[in-house]
Amino acid sequence: MSVYLYAICSADAGVPRGVLGLDGAPLRMVRCDPLAALVCNRAAATQAAVDEDVLWEHERVVEALMASHDLLPARFGTELASDGAVADLLRARAGELRAALEYVAGATELGVRAAWIDETEKSETRPADQYFAERIGVHQRVRALADRVEHTLSPLARAHRIRMPSPASAAVSAAFLVARERVEEFVRRTAALDAELAGGHVFCTGPWPPYSFSEERAAIR
């Protein structure tokens, strides 16, 4: 038997109600003051196939805790040998984990995706130099879109990460750490940007647990 980790939070958090862990196992808290970890037992023998439902159920557990407490979500699939190993983790990394919790306190993550509507006809054949000129043009326009998203939305966020599009990609993906009380404003601003953009679309997903703002912060300390 091993222990499956969902999230790390402060020691005063209780087990969220109405949700179960992996394979229906009850959720538990492993506490090591001032931190706690939300976990469930996992029988070593059961190697359930990972599918879409398993991913969403994992997310649902983390979000149930997020409804009442600031937390640091664990990377999906994190498993430790025992409660003792969990407590060791909370003790050994207490300083960085507390700093990371403080960093995300009162905030949530919003995902933003943006893309230009592709006006070029893909099946149309054309000379190589024209093709490459078009590719470069597309890439420059996507970078400009990323800059616009960053410029417009980052003032509303505590932190942000823009994934710069690769030459092969025509879409921008970004994550913003937004104070809970500014989420509505952020969504409105995203909608306004979408309306302003001629020939492009911007939309957001969330709120998510702060997946994109947990580890980098913890690693600094």
Add this chain to the structure above:
Amino acid sequence: VTTALERLEVRRSPRAERDVALLDLLDRLLAGGIVVQGEIALAAADIDLVHLNLQLIVGAVDAVGRDLRGPLPQGKR
């Protein structure tokens, strides 16, 4: 912006929207969060997941492209 429970309803929504939400979920679950050194044991290493992952990303990238040409509701998951 929706609650978690509402977001689970995304599984009953049109395929393109589901894929966008799932792609965002995958980006976060598999590449974000606290990493416990040397302890990623379970699912991320699972061959099923790798397979699923590739299928989803290929499917979802295409779906995002399709979806962005039509109206997409704000904050829809």
